[in-house]
Amino acid sequence: MKYDRALIADLLTIGGDAALGIALATILFTRQESYFLLLCGACAGILPDGLQFVHMRFPRKPLAYVQRFHEWIHSSYEMHKRPTLGICSQLAFLFVFVTAARALLAS
DSSP: OOOSHHHHHHHHHHHHHHHHHHHHHHHHHOOGGGHHHHHHHHHHHHHHHHHHHHHHHSOOHHHHHHHHHHHHHSOSSOOTTOHHHHHHHHHHHHHHHHHHHHHHHHO
16 A cells, blocks of 8 residues: 555545544434434444545455445436535435434434
């Protein structure tokens, strides 16, 4: 493995994404009795990013299947020229999910 700028950039991006995701999940959804479950769910949500990073550095057979599934599950609709559409759709999904989760937690 080469220790270069790309590796450091990837580690910072994935690490920052993981830290932000866990922090936001904790802030938005944490309750004393469900903290461990919340942490498990947040880590499971981050796991594919870590596996993709490992696959890019060590392209071996078991991870190749995970990578193939990862590429298959992504949308075939390209949004390179429409970043606003991608950001707005992610924010809409986030709003719906947070609203539904809060409604379930309140009951």
